[in-house]
Amino acid sequence: MQVSGWIIAALIVCLPITAIAAQGNPAEGKAKAEAAGCNACHGPDGVANQDGLAIDKNMPNLAGEPDLYLQFQLVYFRKGVRKNDYMNPVAESLSDVDIRNLGAYFASLPAPGGSPPPDSAPEDTSLGAKVAQALHCANCHGDHFEGVENMGRLAGQREDYLYKALRDFKGGARVATGAASMAEVVYPLGDLEMKALAHYMSRLH
């Protein structure tokens, strides 16, 4: 960490008014993201959906995800609780401060915006909306699926990644933490519904 970072960290610890868990530094996070090579998969601005950018499919956008959500995922990648061949080695070397700064950085970037392209599968959009309502996705992920604290942003996320995440929860490859269990959320869904849900969410902005 650079000297300025240490001074900021020291001030944060010393000042009573900010003596709750410290906020990360987006500028430090940007530097760390570049050094760690996050951009290669997640895009230069945390948006992975430009053609040809992702080295593999299923790489999520990080821009505009809630700070805490990003931090928790990195904690779980670091600990190996969330398993991913790309992310586990990257996260292993991250310090607590790195994780805070990365969370702050990607949360500060604007989520993908603008109008979605013409709908290639309007029947999926319609079905996805019904699934989202039936399963109360908004209850935890926010009224507009914008993500809330430790709950991820779903609106505007890459469709392939959302579909993968649902399948991973359903198959047990990804285990939800805390009181809520995504495995129980996705239990009643078939492949058709998961695809539709991913399609619907990906088109929201």
Next chain:
Amino acid sequence: MHKVKRSSGLLQALVIAIGAPGLLMLGLSMPTTANAEDALIKYNGNTRDYWEHPPGDWFMGDETAQQHGTHPYPNQPTPTPNDELVGLVKDNIKLAPGFHIEVLASGIDCARQMVFGSDGTLYVGCWTEHVYALQKHGDKWDAKVIIKGLRQPTGIGFYNGNLYVTDIDKIYRYKDIANNLDNPKAETVYSDFPPYTSHGWKYMVADTQNPGWFYIPVGPPCNVCMIPSGTAQYRHVNPDEGISEVAALGQRNSVGGDVDPRSGQLWFSENARDWMGDNIPSDKLNHLAKWGEHFGYPYCHQGDIPDPKYAMGHKCSEFTPPALNVGPHMAPLGMKFYSGNNFPGEYRNNIFLAEHGGWNQFNHTGARIMRIQADVDGKHVTQEPFAWGWIKDNKYWGRPADVAVSPMDGSLLVSDDQAGAIYRIWYDGKS
């Protein structure tokens, strides 16, 4: 079984939806009218489908329109560097006079129940996947993950050299744990708990009167419902024998208890139902004086509030009242009778209770260690804050989950599953 009044057609449809796969579900579950009430969740937990596959947001049933937005508070480990944690504790935690607190260990993600082994090793259960072992080398405690790959190993126990870990539906035994820290071998010794995550995390109360036996709570898979058989109870379990008996009935969600060394009787904390408001009902501290007592859930809350839906004609006077109403949404979890020699004599056999703090309030409360004094028969119960300050500007920077008395020096250890820390509280009488 009592006939329970069912909810509206839409709500029934939603319940059906939870268990029915595919398009059928989605067709059935769509509201026909869109108004504020329909947007709220009203689960009917009285069905087999619900019990076998509780919905992912099972804890959200029954909220009112006014409560919308009190979404689940992050109950997960925040990365808190050790130096910063030391500063947070120094600046924020207040204690009774003459007591002091320090960070014993950090980086213990999601630390829950603590138990000492006979050689002084501290074992720590966790919300997610891991069990830790901490050992003191010189002045420093070193921590390592000794068990991986479990679901929610929150509740742990130690007996006869073995470590016991309760993970939702199973109890695993790790024999001669002190000599097998690098490669503990799991044996499944009990597997008769329900399989769902909902209120499935456990706590193991060592029955000091009957070594080898543990009191273990079993929660219902709902906020409030007509409970499936075998749940909403405390069992008395002997893991080595793989047997259990029912000790207490009518408890909702207990994640803490201890046996009173004076009487040998169980006391336990209990989290009351949600969504009746920020100020009711109170969470509870219960005292099991007679085997098989019923503590009221789901019929009656805090000893004097019949459930609006599930009282079904029952009166609160039918049930054992709480020994103490600790306050609404305080989330009392781990507790211990103080048995050490470090604290002044008047603290002996007092209860120390970890309050986790509410998760669905607009204004957060709790996140303290309470000192509770009670007569041996459960009368004259009073409480006062003992250590507080984990909540600041309506946000938690840490949340106490359990307490343990150190057999080495009589200090009181506190686990924190948000900051991922173990704290140590000791007394020297100095300010």
